[in-house]
Amino acid sequence: MPTAVLIDGGYFVKRFRRIEPHNAYNPERAAELAHRWALAHLTSSGCDRRDLYRIFFYDCPPLRKRMHNPISGVCIDYARSPEALFRVALHDALKQKRKVALRLGHLADSNAWTTDSRTLDALLKGKRTFSALLPSELHPEVRQKGVDMRIGLDISSLSLKRQVRQIVLVAGDSDFIPAAKLARREGVDFVLDPMWSAIPPGLLEHINGVRSTCPRPAFRHETWGAKASAAGSDQTHRRAWPGAAQGDDL
Structure with a gap:
């Protein structure tokens, strides 16, 4: 299977932007590497090439409405922003890739504005005042809806219907633990690809293995070793360790 x-x-x-910052807004390159790194999971040392069922890519359409910056009062058309143009082009490029299914959620309708965590922390600690904020330090509060649900449903459906023998999940948080546990109970080999980012121990103990097929980002402090070594006893033959070679089954 x-x-x-x-x-x-x-x-x-x-993660793509950490690996190739010079291509941060190159949708064709992002789509090409998403497809290439996914296909790389079909081969591993000492094993024959596996068959591909499908590559599922989960995302949301970008913010595409006009909003007024609360400090400057300037109206910004986010449909023309670099991020919106990148996301739309990325989705179009992925649709052209063989055996790629694009699963889109939606954005929560909100007119709220926020700032980055460092600026917010400085405001809360009194190191900065709200009156000193610059217009460029604010951005709309964008929340994705339906993406995690779609991932969980597809993991469950693929496992219960016995459509695949192995599931590779490219993600890095612990939201998918229930789905991963269900897949393993159904006999599916569940592999996590965190793209060389650190893994929450709670997620590590509920998967069968860890493998990243992309190059390591330049800043190598984001490795698995410390958290992987703290994982629980429910471990299998593939585990992460700091000296592992790129792309090896661990």
């Missing part, structure tokens, strides 16, 4: 590769699009884009 074949392998299905499920990619959390928001997570993938963040």
Whole structure:
């Protein structure tokens, strides 16, 4: 039976931009690498090439409405922003890839504005005042809806219907633990690809293995070793360790 590769699009884009910052807004390159790194999971040292069931890419359409910056009062058309143009082009490029299924959620309708965590922390600690905020330090509060639910439903459906023998999940948080546990109970080989990011121990103990097929980002402090070594006793033959070679089954 074949392998299905499920990619959390928001997570993938963040890691892709860490790996190739010079291509941060190159949608064709992002789509090409998403497809290439997914296909790389079909081969591993000492094993024959596996069949591909499908590559699922989960994301949301970008923010495409006009909003007024609360400090400057300037009206910004986010449909023309670099991020919106990148996301639309990325989704179009992925649709052209063989055996790629694009699963889109939606954005929560909100007119709220926020800032980055460092600026917010400085405001809460009194190191900065709200009156000193710059217009460029604010951005709309965008929340994705339906993406995690779609990933969980597809993991459950693929496992219960016995459509695949292996599921590779490209993600990095612990939201998918219930789905991963269900897949393992159904006899599915569940592999996590965190793209060389650190893994929550709670997630590590509920999967069968860890493997990243992309290059390591330049900043190598984001490795698995410390958290992987703290995992629980429910471990299998593939585990992460700091000296592992890129792309090896661990």
